[in-house]
Amino acid sequence: MIKFQLHSPSFSMAFALFISLLIISAAGCSISKRTTANSQQEPFTIGALLPLTGGTATAAEYSKNGYDLAVEEINNQGGINGRPLRILYEDTICKAEKAVSAARKFIDVDHIPVLLGPVCSTDALAVAPIAEENKVLMLISVASTPKLKSAGDYIFRNRNSGEKDSYVMAEYARNTLQSEKAAIFYINLDNGMGYMKSFKQRFEELGGTIVASEPYERELNDYRGSLLKIKETSPDVLYLAGQENLGLVLRQAKEVGLSIPIIGPVTMQNDEILTDAGNAAEGIVFSSPFDPALNPTMKAFDKKFNQRYGKTADAHAVHSYDMLKILAPILRTCEKNTICIKNELYNVQGYDGVVGETSFDSFGEVNRPLHLKTVKDGKFVLMEG
Numbered sequence: 001m002i003k004f005q006l007h008s009p010s011f012s013m014a015f016a017l018f019i020s021l022l023i024i025s026a027a028g029c030s031i032s033k034r035t036t037a038n039s040q041q042e043p044f045t046i047g048a049l050l051p052l053t054g055g056t057a058t059a060a061e062y063s064k065n066g067y068d069l070a071v072e073e074i075n076n077q078g079g080i081n082g083r084p085l086r087i088l089y090e091d092t093i094c095k096a097e098k099a100v101s102a103a104r105k106f107i108d109v110d111h112i113p114v115l116l117g118p119v120c121s122t123d124a125l126a127v128a129p130i131a132e133e134n135k136v137l138m139l140i141s142v143a144s145t146p147k148l149k150s151a152g153d154y155i156f157r158n159r160n161s162g163e164k165d166s167y168v169m170a171e172y173a174r175n176t177l178q179s180e181k182a183a184i185f186y187i188n189l190d191n192g193m194g195y196m197k198s199f200k201q202r203f204e205e206l207g208g209t210i211v212a213s214e215p216y217e218r219e220l221n222d223y224r225g226s227l228l229k230i231k232e233t234s235p236d237v238l239y240l241a242g243q244e245n246l247g248l249v250l251r252q253a254k255e256v257g258l259s260i261p262i263i264g265p266v267t268m269q270n271d272e273i274l275t276d277a278g279n280a281a282e283g284i285v286f287s288s289p290f291d292p293a294l295n296p297t298m299k300a301f302d303k304k305f306n307q308r309y310g311k312t313a314d315a316h317a318v319h320s321y322d323m324l325k326i327l328a329p330i331l332r333t334c335e336k337n338t339i340c341i342k343n344e345l346y347n348v349q350g351y352d353g354v355v356g357e358t359s360f361d362s363f364g365e366v367n368r369p370l371h372l373k374t375v376k377d378g379k380f381v382l383m384e385g
Contacts (some may be wrong), residue, residue, distance in 0.1 A: 003239060008057075009054025010051075021316075034281050038109065041084075043084050043085070044079065044083045044084070044085050044086065044110050044331065044335075045086045045087075045088060045110065045112055046085070046086075046087055046088070046113065046114040046116065046117050047087070047089075047090065047102075047106035048064070048087050048088070048104060048117050049099050049106075049115060049116070049117040049118040049119070049123065049127065050064055050089060050090075050091065050117055051092050051093050051094040051118075051119055051120060051123075051327065052089065053093055054092065054245035055218055055244055056120055057092045058270055058272050059142060059243055059267070059270065059316050059336065060107045060163065061179065062314050062316040062317040063117070063119060063141060063142055063319075064089065065305070065308075065309050065318045065320075066119045066141075066305075066318060066319070066320030066321035067087055067140065067321070067324055068318070069087050069305065069321055070321045070323075070325050070328075071086075071117070072238055072323035073230060073303035073325075074325070074328045074335065080328065080331045080335075081332055081333055081335070082223075085328065085331075088106070088112070090109060091100035092117075092118055092119075092120065094120040094122070094244075095295050096124060099118050099124075100126050102125060103115060103130050103131065104130065105160075106136075107130065107136055112136070112336075113136060113137060113336040113341065114136065114137045114331075114341065115131055115136055115137065115138045116138065116141070116323070117138075117139075117141070117143070118143060118189070120141040120142075120189070121147075121148070121190035122188065122190045122191075122193035123143070124140055124143040124145070124148055125147055125148065125151070125190055125329075126190075127153070127217075128148065128155050129151075131152070131154055131155065131294060131302045132152035132153070135154060135338045135339065135342075136154060137338055137341050137342060137345070138151075138154060138156070139156050139157075139158040139327065140155070140156065140159070141157070141159055141316065141319035141322075141323045142319065144162030144194060144195070144266075145162060146162060146163045146374060147159045147190065147194065147196040147384075150162060153342060154342055155364055156323060156339070156345050156360060156365075157364060157365055157366065158319055158323050158326070158342050158358055158360075158366055159266075159289070159315070159319045159366070160366065160367065160370065161276060162191060162195050162198065162265060162287065163194070163198040163267055164287075164297075164333050164367070165195065165198075165265035165266055165287045165370065166197075166198035166199040166239075166241070167198060167199075168287045168372075169199060169239060169285075169287055170198075170199045170203040170206065170208075171202065171206065172259075172263065172372060173236075173237045173239070173263060174203055174206040174207070174208050175195070175206070175210070177210060177236070177237055177261055178236075179235075180207075180208055180209060180236055180237060181208065181209050181210075181233070181235045181236050181237075182203050182208055182209070182210055182211070182235055182236065182237050182238070183210070183211055183212040183213070183214070183235035183239070184199060184200065184210060184212070184214070184231045184238075184239045184241065185214050185226065185227070185230060185237050185238060185239070185249065186215055186216070186239075186240075186241040186242060186243060187215070187217075187218055187241065187242030187243070187245075188215035188246060189218070189242075191241075191242070191243065192215065192241050192242045193215075194239035195239075195265055196213060196239075196243075199239050200213065211233040211235050212229065212233040212235060214229065215224045216245070216249070217347065218245060219238075219243075221248065223245075223246075223248070223252050224247055224256050227249070227252055227253050227256045227258055230258065231258050236260060236261075237261045237262075238258065238260055238261070238263070239263055240264040240268070240284075241264060241265060241267075243270070244307065246264070246267070246268065246272070246273050247273040247275065247277040247281065248276055248277075249263065250273065250276075250277035250280040250281055251276060251277045251278065251280045253280070257303070259284070261285065262285075263285045263286060264284065264285075265286060265287055265317050266287055266289070267286075269314050269315065269380050270314075270383075271298075271311070274375070274379075274380075276305040276380055280288075282376070283375065284374060285372055285373070285374050286372070286373055286374075287316055287370040287371070287372060287373075288314075288315050288370065288371055288372075289370055290313070290315045290318045290355055291373060293381070293382050294371065294382070297354055298318075298354060298355075301313060301321070301354045305317060313378070314380075318355045319353060319355060322353035322354055322355055322358060325353060326345075326348055326353070326358060327341075330344040330345065333370070345360055345364070346360055346362075346364070348360050355368065356368050356369065
Protein backbone atom coordinates (compact mmCIF):
# COMPACT_ATOMS: atom_id res chain seq x y z
CA MET A 1 0.00 0.00 0.00
CA ILE A 2 1.26 3.44 -0.87
CA LYS A 3 1.35 5.77 2.14
CA PHE A 4 1.46 9.58 2.00
CA GLN A 5 2.94 11.87 4.60
CA LEU A 6 0.29 14.36 5.73
CA HIS A 7 2.30 17.35 4.54
CA SER A 8 4.14 15.70 1.68
CA PRO A 9 3.86 16.98 -1.91
CA SER A 10 2.34 13.64 -2.95
CA PHE A 11 -0.43 13.95 -0.40
CA SER A 12 -1.21 17.51 -1.45
CA MET A 13 -1.49 16.51 -5.10
CA ALA A 14 -3.72 13.53 -4.31
CA PHE A 15 -5.98 15.61 -2.08
CA ALA A 16 -6.30 18.33 -4.73
CA LEU A 17 -7.20 15.71 -7.35
CA PHE A 18 -9.84 14.22 -5.06
CA ILE A 19 -11.46 17.59 -4.43
CA SER A 20 -11.43 18.37 -8.18
CA LEU A 21 -13.21 15.09 -8.94
CA LEU A 22 -15.86 15.84 -6.33
CA ILE A 23 -16.51 19.28 -7.85
CA ILE A 24 -16.72 17.87 -11.39
CA SER A 25 -19.08 15.11 -10.25
CA ALA A 26 -21.33 17.57 -8.42
CA ALA A 27 -21.39 19.90 -11.40
CA GLY A 28 -22.21 16.99 -13.70
CA CYS A 29 -25.13 15.94 -11.50
CA SER A 30 -26.39 19.53 -11.41
CA ILE A 31 -26.21 19.86 -15.23
CA SER A 32 -27.88 16.47 -15.66
CA LYS A 33 -30.73 17.47 -13.36
CA ARG A 34 -31.19 20.80 -15.15
CA THR A 35 -31.11 19.09 -18.55
CA THR A 36 -33.70 16.53 -17.44
CA ALA A 37 -35.91 19.24 -15.99
CA ASN A 38 -35.64 21.34 -19.14
CA SER A 39 -36.40 18.29 -21.29
CA GLN A 40 -39.53 17.58 -19.27
CA GLN A 41 -40.73 21.17 -19.65
CA GLU A 42 -39.90 21.53 -23.35
CA PRO A 43 -43.22 21.65 -25.25
CA PHE A 44 -44.38 18.67 -27.29
CA THR A 45 -45.08 20.45 -30.57
CA ILE A 46 -47.46 19.60 -33.38
CA GLY A 47 -48.60 21.75 -36.32
CA ALA A 48 -51.94 22.98 -37.66
CA LEU A 49 -52.74 24.16 -41.18
CA LEU A 50 -55.74 26.51 -41.07
CA PRO A 51 -57.03 29.32 -43.33
CA LEU A 52 -56.90 31.90 -40.56
CA THR A 53 -57.59 34.66 -43.09
CA GLY A 54 -59.69 34.71 -46.24
CA GLY A 55 -63.19 33.47 -47.01
CA THR A 56 -62.94 30.32 -44.91
CA ALA A 57 -61.54 32.01 -41.82
CA THR A 58 -64.76 31.53 -39.82
CA ALA A 59 -64.59 27.74 -40.17
CA ALA A 60 -60.90 27.87 -39.26
CA GLU A 61 -61.63 29.99 -36.19
CA TYR A 62 -64.10 27.43 -34.85
CA SER A 63 -61.63 24.64 -35.54
CA LYS A 64 -58.85 26.54 -33.76
CA ASN A 65 -61.14 27.22 -30.81
CA GLY A 66 -61.80 23.50 -30.51
CA TYR A 67 -58.10 22.64 -30.66
CA ASP A 68 -57.13 25.31 -28.13
CA LEU A 69 -59.81 24.26 -25.66
CA ALA A 70 -58.61 20.66 -25.87
CA VAL A 71 -54.97 21.72 -25.42
CA GLU A 72 -55.85 23.63 -22.25
CA GLU A 73 -57.52 20.55 -20.79
CA ILE A 74 -54.74 18.18 -21.87
CA ASN A 75 -52.07 20.41 -20.31
CA ASN A 76 -54.07 20.77 -17.10
CA GLN A 77 -53.94 16.98 -16.93
CA GLY A 78 -50.14 16.80 -17.24
CA GLY A 79 -49.65 17.33 -20.96
CA ILE A 80 -47.66 14.71 -22.81
CA ASN A 81 -45.64 12.87 -20.16
CA GLY A 82 -45.03 16.09 -18.25
CA ARG A 83 -44.42 18.23 -21.31
CA PRO A 84 -47.01 20.84 -22.34
CA LEU A 85 -48.69 20.17 -25.67
CA ARG A 86 -48.22 23.08 -28.09
CA ILE A 87 -49.75 23.73 -31.50
CA LEU A 88 -47.93 25.86 -34.06
CA TYR A 89 -50.41 27.47 -36.47
CA GLU A 90 -49.79 28.37 -40.10
CA ASP A 91 -52.25 30.36 -42.24
CA THR A 92 -52.97 28.61 -45.56
CA ILE A 93 -55.54 31.19 -46.81
CA CYS A 94 -57.25 28.13 -48.35
CA LYS A 95 -54.63 28.01 -51.11
CA ALA A 96 -52.87 24.75 -51.91
CA GLU A 97 -49.45 26.31 -52.53
CA LYS A 98 -49.50 28.01 -49.13
CA ALA A 99 -50.57 24.79 -47.44
CA VAL A 100 -47.75 22.84 -49.11
CA SER A 101 -45.16 25.45 -48.11
CA ALA A 102 -46.36 25.44 -44.50
CA ALA A 103 -46.41 21.64 -44.37
CA ARG A 104 -42.82 21.51 -45.67
CA LYS A 105 -41.75 23.91 -42.93
CA PHE A 106 -43.45 21.86 -40.24
CA ILE A 107 -41.88 18.62 -41.47
CA ASP A 108 -38.41 19.74 -42.60
CA VAL A 109 -37.69 22.52 -40.07
CA ASP A 110 -39.88 21.90 -37.02
CA HIS A 111 -39.78 18.09 -37.33
CA ILE A 112 -43.32 17.71 -36.05
CA PRO A 113 -44.88 14.22 -35.94
CA VAL A 114 -48.50 15.33 -36.45
CA LEU A 115 -50.28 17.78 -38.76
CA LEU A 116 -53.77 18.99 -37.87
CA GLY A 117 -55.86 19.89 -40.92
CA PRO A 118 -55.85 21.31 -43.49
CA VAL A 119 -59.39 22.70 -43.37
CA CYS A 120 -59.88 23.17 -47.13
CA SER A 121 -60.21 20.04 -49.26
CA THR A 122 -57.94 21.35 -52.03
CA ASP A 123 -55.23 22.07 -49.45
CA ALA A 124 -55.67 18.65 -47.85
CA LEU A 125 -55.32 16.83 -51.17
CA ALA A 126 -52.11 18.77 -51.90
CA VAL A 127 -50.54 18.10 -48.48
CA ALA A 128 -51.58 14.45 -48.07
CA PRO A 129 -48.88 12.97 -50.37
CA ILE A 130 -46.20 14.94 -48.50
CA ALA A 131 -47.42 13.71 -45.12
CA GLU A 132 -47.65 10.16 -46.41
CA GLU A 133 -44.16 10.20 -47.94
CA ASN A 134 -42.63 11.52 -44.72
CA LYS A 135 -44.69 9.25 -42.44
CA VAL A 136 -46.21 12.23 -40.66
CA LEU A 137 -49.76 11.91 -39.36
CA MET A 138 -52.35 14.18 -40.98
CA LEU A 139 -55.49 14.45 -38.86
CA ILE A 140 -58.47 16.08 -40.59
CA SER A 141 -61.53 17.46 -38.83
CA VAL A 142 -63.08 19.73 -41.49
CA ALA A 143 -62.05 18.89 -45.10
CA SER A 144 -64.84 16.95 -46.78
CA THR A 145 -63.77 15.68 -50.21
CA PRO A 146 -64.38 11.92 -50.66
CA LYS A 147 -60.98 11.72 -52.40
CA LEU A 148 -59.24 11.82 -49.00
CA LYS A 149 -60.53 8.34 -48.26
CA SER A 150 -57.72 6.86 -50.34
CA ALA A 151 -55.08 9.47 -49.50
CA GLY A 152 -52.83 7.11 -47.50
CA ASP A 153 -52.17 5.18 -44.31
CA TYR A 154 -51.12 8.27 -42.34
CA ILE A 155 -54.24 10.27 -43.20
CA PHE A 156 -57.16 10.15 -40.72
CA ARG A 157 -60.45 12.05 -40.70
CA ASN A 158 -62.88 12.15 -37.76
CA ARG A 159 -65.75 13.82 -39.61
CA ASN A 160 -67.90 12.08 -42.19
CA SER A 161 -66.84 12.36 -45.79
CA GLY A 162 -68.96 14.93 -47.60
CA GLU A 163 -70.43 12.01 -49.50
CA LYS A 164 -72.61 11.10 -46.52
CA ASP A 165 -73.83 14.70 -46.06
CA SER A 166 -74.88 14.76 -49.71
CA TYR A 167 -76.60 11.38 -49.53
CA VAL A 168 -78.59 12.44 -46.46
CA MET A 169 -79.68 15.68 -48.11
CA ALA A 170 -80.57 13.96 -51.39
CA GLU A 171 -82.76 11.53 -49.44
CA TYR A 172 -84.38 14.42 -47.60
CA ALA A 173 -85.08 16.22 -50.89
CA ARG A 174 -86.48 13.18 -52.65
CA ASN A 175 -88.29 11.35 -49.84
CA THR A 176 -89.38 14.12 -47.46
CA LEU A 177 -89.83 17.12 -49.77
CA GLN A 178 -90.97 14.84 -52.62
CA SER A 179 -88.80 16.84 -55.01
CA GLU A 180 -88.60 15.45 -58.52
CA LYS A 181 -86.24 18.06 -59.97
CA ALA A 182 -83.17 19.44 -58.22
CA ALA A 183 -80.58 22.09 -59.05
CA ILE A 184 -77.08 22.23 -57.60
CA PHE A 185 -75.03 25.39 -57.01
CA TYR A 186 -71.56 24.45 -55.80
CA ILE A 187 -68.26 26.19 -55.14
CA ASN A 188 -65.73 25.39 -57.86
CA LEU A 189 -63.28 23.68 -55.52
CA ASP A 190 -62.68 20.08 -54.47
CA ASN A 191 -65.12 20.20 -51.57
CA GLY A 192 -67.90 21.69 -53.69
CA MET A 193 -67.33 19.22 -56.52
CA GLY A 194 -67.38 16.35 -54.04
CA TYR A 195 -70.70 17.45 -52.57
CA MET A 196 -72.14 18.01 -56.04
CA LYS A 197 -71.20 14.57 -57.44
CA SER A 198 -72.46 12.70 -54.39
CA PHE A 199 -75.79 14.57 -54.26
CA LYS A 200 -76.35 14.03 -57.98
CA GLN A 201 -75.59 10.32 -57.70
CA ARG A 202 -77.96 9.68 -54.80
CA PHE A 203 -80.78 11.94 -56.04
CA GLU A 204 -80.78 10.18 -59.42
CA GLU A 205 -80.63 6.76 -57.75
CA LEU A 206 -83.86 7.71 -55.97
CA GLY A 207 -85.53 8.55 -59.29
CA GLY A 208 -85.00 12.32 -59.29
CA THR A 209 -83.64 14.49 -62.08
CA ILE A 210 -80.88 17.09 -61.87
CA VAL A 211 -82.04 19.96 -64.07
CA ALA A 212 -79.08 22.30 -63.43
CA SER A 213 -75.60 22.01 -61.96
CA GLU A 214 -73.73 25.32 -61.81
CA PRO A 215 -70.31 26.01 -60.27
CA TYR A 216 -69.48 29.35 -58.65
CA GLU A 217 -66.15 31.06 -58.07
CA ARG A 218 -65.35 32.26 -54.58
CA GLU A 219 -63.67 35.45 -55.87
CA LEU A 220 -66.94 36.84 -57.29
CA ASN A 221 -69.56 38.87 -55.45
CA ASP A 222 -72.48 38.68 -57.87
CA TYR A 223 -74.09 35.31 -58.58
CA ARG A 224 -77.45 36.54 -59.79
CA GLY A 225 -76.81 35.58 -63.41
CA SER A 226 -76.15 31.95 -62.49
CA LEU A 227 -79.09 31.90 -60.07
CA LEU A 228 -81.44 33.23 -62.77
CA LYS A 229 -80.18 30.50 -65.07
CA ILE A 230 -81.02 27.94 -62.40
CA LYS A 231 -84.45 29.51 -61.86
CA GLU A 232 -85.27 29.08 -65.56
CA THR A 233 -84.96 25.28 -65.19
CA SER A 234 -87.84 25.26 -62.65
CA PRO A 235 -86.26 23.04 -59.97
CA ASP A 236 -88.19 21.91 -56.90
CA VAL A 237 -85.17 22.27 -54.60
CA LEU A 238 -81.69 23.83 -54.64
CA TYR A 239 -78.67 22.07 -53.13
CA LEU A 240 -76.13 24.73 -52.15
CA ALA A 241 -72.69 23.21 -51.62
CA GLY A 242 -69.71 25.25 -50.50
CA GLN A 243 -68.21 26.98 -47.52
CA GLU A 244 -67.63 30.50 -48.81
CA ASN A 245 -70.06 33.30 -49.76
CA LEU A 246 -73.08 31.21 -48.76
CA GLY A 247 -74.85 34.15 -47.12
CA LEU A 248 -74.37 36.23 -50.25
CA VAL A 249 -75.75 33.42 -52.43
CA LEU A 250 -78.83 33.05 -50.21
CA ARG A 251 -79.53 36.78 -50.29
CA GLN A 252 -79.14 36.98 -54.07
CA ALA A 253 -81.27 33.87 -54.57
CA LYS A 254 -84.09 35.67 -52.77
CA GLU A 255 -83.48 38.82 -54.83
CA VAL A 256 -83.98 36.93 -58.12
CA GLY A 257 -87.14 35.29 -56.82
CA LEU A 258 -85.81 31.76 -56.42
CA SER A 259 -88.50 30.80 -53.90
CA ILE A 260 -87.86 27.08 -53.47
CA PRO A 261 -86.42 25.10 -50.54
CA ILE A 262 -82.65 25.55 -50.23
CA ILE A 263 -80.70 22.74 -48.59
CA GLY A 264 -77.03 21.98 -48.05
CA PRO A 265 -74.33 20.11 -46.14
CA VAL A 266 -72.85 20.86 -42.70
CA THR A 267 -71.03 23.93 -44.06
CA MET A 268 -74.35 25.79 -43.84
CA GLN A 269 -73.86 26.29 -40.10
CA ASN A 270 -71.75 29.40 -40.36
CA ASP A 271 -72.37 32.59 -38.41
CA GLU A 272 -71.59 34.64 -41.51
CA ILE A 273 -74.67 33.17 -43.19
CA LEU A 274 -76.91 34.69 -40.53
CA THR A 275 -75.15 38.04 -40.85
CA ASP A 276 -74.85 38.19 -44.64
CA ALA A 277 -78.15 36.57 -45.62
CA GLY A 278 -80.39 38.04 -42.93
CA ASN A 279 -83.93 36.66 -43.22
CA ALA A 280 -82.99 34.96 -46.51
CA ALA A 281 -81.41 32.25 -44.34
CA GLU A 282 -84.73 31.40 -42.67
CA GLY A 283 -85.84 27.87 -43.44
CA ILE A 284 -82.62 26.52 -44.99
CA VAL A 285 -82.06 22.87 -44.07
CA PHE A 286 -78.70 21.16 -43.69
CA SER A 287 -77.01 18.10 -42.21
CA SER A 288 -74.94 18.10 -39.02
CA PRO A 289 -73.62 15.61 -36.46
CA PHE A 290 -73.83 18.14 -33.61
CA ASP A 291 -76.40 20.15 -31.71
CA PRO A 292 -76.55 20.97 -27.98
CA ALA A 293 -80.13 19.71 -27.86
CA LEU A 294 -79.17 16.18 -28.92
CA ASN A 295 -77.80 14.95 -25.58
CA PRO A 296 -76.33 16.12 -22.23
CA THR A 297 -72.71 15.63 -23.40
CA MET A 298 -73.13 17.99 -26.34
CA LYS A 299 -75.05 20.45 -24.15
CA ALA A 300 -72.26 20.48 -21.53
CA PHE A 301 -69.59 21.02 -24.19
CA ASP A 302 -71.54 23.85 -25.77
CA LYS A 303 -71.87 25.54 -22.38
CA LYS A 304 -68.12 25.23 -21.78
CA PHE A 305 -67.36 26.47 -25.30
CA ASN A 306 -69.72 29.41 -24.90
CA GLN A 307 -68.16 30.40 -21.58
CA ARG A 308 -64.71 30.30 -23.15
CA TYR A 309 -65.43 31.97 -26.51
CA GLY A 310 -68.80 33.70 -26.12
CA LYS A 311 -70.53 31.78 -28.92
CA THR A 312 -72.26 28.49 -29.66
CA ALA A 313 -70.09 25.59 -30.79
CA ASP A 314 -70.44 24.02 -34.23
CA ALA A 315 -69.44 20.72 -35.81
CA HIS A 316 -65.98 22.02 -36.79
CA ALA A 317 -65.19 22.97 -33.20
CA VAL A 318 -66.43 19.66 -31.83
CA HIS A 319 -64.58 17.51 -34.36
CA SER A 320 -61.34 19.44 -33.73
CA TYR A 321 -61.73 19.13 -29.96
CA ASP A 322 -62.45 15.40 -30.15
CA MET A 323 -59.52 14.76 -32.48
CA LEU A 324 -57.00 16.17 -30.00
CA LYS A 325 -58.60 14.33 -27.08
CA ILE A 326 -58.23 11.10 -29.07
CA LEU A 327 -54.62 11.95 -29.95
CA ALA A 328 -53.31 12.94 -26.49
CA PRO A 329 -53.18 9.49 -24.82
CA ILE A 330 -51.67 8.06 -28.00
CA LEU A 331 -48.86 10.64 -27.88
CA ARG A 332 -48.21 9.70 -24.26
CA THR A 333 -47.69 6.12 -25.39
CA CYS A 334 -45.88 6.71 -28.67
CA GLU A 335 -44.18 10.10 -28.20
CA LYS A 336 -42.87 10.99 -31.71
CA ASN A 337 -42.87 7.46 -33.13
CA THR A 338 -45.24 8.06 -36.03
CA ILE A 339 -45.59 4.38 -36.94
CA CYS A 340 -46.75 3.76 -33.39
CA ILE A 341 -49.15 6.75 -33.56
CA LYS A 342 -50.60 5.48 -36.83
CA ASN A 343 -51.15 1.97 -35.49
CA GLU A 344 -52.76 3.26 -32.30
CA LEU A 345 -55.14 5.46 -34.30
CA TYR A 346 -56.29 2.47 -36.33
CA ASN A 347 -57.00 0.77 -33.00
CA VAL A 348 -59.38 3.56 -31.93
CA GLN A 349 -62.77 1.87 -31.78
CA GLY A 350 -65.73 3.29 -29.91
CA TYR A 351 -64.02 6.38 -28.45
CA ASP A 352 -66.82 8.19 -26.62
CA GLY A 353 -66.34 11.85 -27.49
CA VAL A 354 -68.53 14.94 -27.58
CA VAL A 355 -69.83 14.21 -31.07
CA GLY A 356 -70.49 10.54 -30.26
CA GLU A 357 -68.50 7.37 -30.81
CA THR A 358 -65.43 7.50 -33.04
CA SER A 359 -64.11 4.37 -34.72
CA PHE A 360 -61.57 4.57 -37.53
CA ASP A 361 -62.01 2.06 -40.37
CA SER A 362 -59.26 0.63 -42.57
CA PHE A 363 -59.17 3.92 -44.53
CA GLY A 364 -58.86 6.09 -41.42
CA GLU A 365 -62.45 7.28 -41.93
CA VAL A 366 -65.51 7.42 -39.65
CA ASN A 367 -69.23 6.90 -40.13
CA ARG A 368 -71.41 8.76 -37.64
CA PRO A 369 -75.10 9.72 -37.57
CA LEU A 370 -76.21 13.00 -39.13
CA HIS A 371 -79.19 15.10 -38.11
CA LEU A 372 -81.20 17.75 -39.92
CA LYS A 373 -80.94 21.35 -38.76
CA THR A 374 -82.53 24.57 -39.93
CA VAL A 375 -82.51 28.32 -39.33
CA LYS A 376 -85.49 29.47 -37.27
CA ASP A 377 -85.86 33.03 -35.97
CA GLY A 378 -82.25 33.74 -36.86
CA LYS A 379 -80.83 30.73 -34.99
CA PHE A 380 -79.49 27.30 -35.96
CA VAL A 381 -81.78 24.66 -34.43
CA LEU A 382 -82.62 20.99 -34.83
CA MET A 383 -85.49 20.21 -37.17
CA GLU A 384 -88.61 19.33 -35.24
CA GLY A 385 -89.69 15.73 -35.54
